[in-house]
Amino acid sequence: MSPTASAARRPFHPPQLAPSPFPYHPGSLLSIQDLTLESLNHILTRATALTNQDPLKRDRILAKRRVALLFYESSTRTRTSFELAAKALGCDTTLVSSLSSSIEKGESLKDTGLTIRALGAEAIILRHNSSGAPWLLEECTRLPVLNAGDGMHEHPTQALLDLRTILAHVRPGVTEVNADTLAGVTVTITGDILHSRVARSNMLLLPRLGAHVLLCGPKELLPELAISEGPGVSIERDFEAALRKSRVVMMLRIQGERLAGLQLDLEEYKANYQLTGDRLRKLAPQAIVMHPGPIIRGLELTAGVADGAQSTILEQVSNGVAIRMAVVERALTAGMNGGRA
């Protein structure tokens, strides 16, 4: 028998990939994909319980535990809400920012991480301009690492706070999610998808709960090859057509710091993709308007829309504290009862 004939008869077994060793620590949150439905529900439930708890009791939950915030990129909402969340649970926090630390002198992420661990930190919240940096930090320190945004890759806590916001409006009263919770809900994400870690984390999360995500933007900011359309995710270039279908409209900032020479005609962009009061009233009067911030008024959306009745932008900010309390608590308690929360 020829070798080709025997190979043809052998059943085909796809190559078995070794399970990812990440995250090493059960309290880490590196990617939104790390979370099972059970973990997701645990975080949502704890976010609500901790928000409703008496602050004077809440700050005993993690009293004197040490949390470091390591930020290589600027941040207002994410940094402040992580810090307030950790403090609300009683943690001692310290901020290491790339502009005022030895990082400026050339210290590597590994050495900075090991130094922070030697100083007694029990968890590290990391924002970094390189995609994948939280995985490296976790591997070096084996501490729980919370990804507060890595390059153009992921921003898992943003997706969680966005989910909390969406549920409050679209499924009020729902406290537990499953694969059908958002069935029939179309979420349009518009703007600079290419550079957006917020878009990626939401695209990875919302379809798991039944939502359909429409990605909308010009070719420069939404190249077909960069996006894998799959179950629950598709591209719609026509913003007005997308608005007509949407219950949730998530607008994104054009990330000037990552454009790297990419030329964009802003007037044309605004003509095609700006969320104006007129478009919202006519095409999506029932939709909520979301934005991870920072917003650029007059570019991706008008000031009237940002401040309007359909905007949930500040609600998202408040939900950031709730979600991050739950995520910090999980980081410092996961595995204590032998299981992954």
Ligand code: ASP
């Ligand atoms: N704040 C979000 C982020 O850190 C979105 C943005 O910067 O436009 O990814």
